[in-house]
Amino acid sequence: ETGVTQSPTHLIKTRGQQVTLRCSSQSGHNTVSWYQQALGQGPQFIFQYYREEENGRGNFPPRFSGLQFPNYSSELNVNALELDDSALYLCASSLAGAGTDTQYFGPGTRLTVL
């Protein structure tokens, strides 16, 4: 059974640029959630995708957008990067949109915005 994988591991961008982060869900999982974790803070929910549709969104501006593909992998896109976007971005997968199962997290992508 393959766990949740994320790419890239690290990324450095400058203000105003755009970035795409990728996540492959655990085998058999149909739900992917994205979280942002700033240094010293707990993760904050960005949004969730269930069967290719957005299934919930946290308090993040529209420049944070996502996609889920038919194989349940997912992308997080961030436009017009700001310094405060520097964080660890975590992807989590689970089975069933109702959240009845444990969410399994990937290792994260560390984004630095200069």
Add this chain to the structure above:
Amino acid sequence: KQEVTQIPAALSVPEGENLVLNCSFTDSAIYNLQWFRQDPGKGLTSLLLIQSSQREQTSGRLNASLDKSSGRSTLYIAASQPGDSATYLCAVEDQAGTALIFGKGTTLSVSS
């Protein structure tokens, strides 16, 4: 708005001690509660999940309890080891079953 608080923020103990980490939440209308472990710069590892209808869960040296009415959960670690050193995060899942709302975590250091 749901808020999750974890106390203490940091804890240092000698190897072999039993310890308790605390988590409180403001809205008792939760779907479930999870405890995670995070090593520095890494992702999260799920330790225990307690459904809202349950009172506790156990896995090896770990025991987590849930009191929904008082908005509290505790994570008990028995016979701590240096390998237990990490940040422990508590998260409640909203009733829609979508978002996990996290506390800031307790950073545990176990010395040999």
